Every structure is written in structure tokens, then in C-alpha cells.
Amino acid sequence: MNFSVQVKVMPLKELLDPQGKAVMGGLQNLGIKTVQDVRIGKTIQLQVDASSSDEAKKIAEEASRKLLANPVMEYYEITIN
Template sequence: MKYTVQVKVMPLKELLDPQGKAVMGGLSNLGLKAIEDVRIGKNITLQVEAPSVDEARQVAEEASKKLLANPVMEYFEVSVAE
């Protein structure tokens, strides 16, 4: 069966997000003062052929650990749509 898997990759909360800070500065310059913080990440969509939802999730988690996310600087979340 084919599953659509979303992988959300974000910088670790403990680390500075330079891209987010740059966007924050731009928003502030545009007068959008109500926005208090910006974090920039990646959203990756995978089409996974697997016999079950659990196996599709395992494939996506392995791909995330090995390639899609840098565990030193980022964390990831996997969600599977049936």
C-alpha cells in the first residue's frame, strides 16, 4: 500500500535559528510587532510503499535519521496519512 508521509524538520529549540531571526527582523521592519518569534524549518512529503502504517513510519524515521535531519541541530516529527 502507498502512504503519504509528512516529515517536519525544525531546528532544536536550544539553538539559535539565524534564518528565523532574519525573518523576524523583516517582519518587525514591516510593522508586524505582534509576532514574538519565528523558527524556520522544512516540511518534506514522502510517498512510501509499505505493507502497514507502522512500517511506512519506520521507513520515514530511518530516512530522517540518516539523511533528512541533522540530529546535532534539528529534530523531526513524522506523520502518516492513509
């Protein structure tokens, strides 16, 4: 069976996110002043061939650990849709 797995990779909360800060500055220049913080990460959509959603999640977990996320700077969340 084919599962669509979403991996969200975000910068750790303890770290500065200069890309997010730049976007926040851009929003304020456009007149959107009610946004108080912006953090930017990645969304990775995987199409995984697996026999169960548990197995699909395990594969996504392995992919995140080995390639998609850098644990020194990022954390990840896996959801199956």
C-alpha cells in the same frame, strides 16, 4: 499501499535560528509587530510504498535518521496523513 508521510525537521530549541531571526526582522519592517518569535525548519513529504502505516513510519524514521535530519542541530517529527 501508498502512504503520504510528513517529516518536519526543526532546529533544536537550544540553538539560535538566525534565519528565523531575519524573518522576524522582516515581519516587523512590514508592520507585523505581534510576532514574537520565528523558527524555520523543513517539511519533507514522502510518498512511501508500504504494507501498513507502521511500516511506512518505520521507513520514514530510517530516512530521517540517515539523511533528512542532522541530530546535532535538528529534531524531527513524523506524521502520516
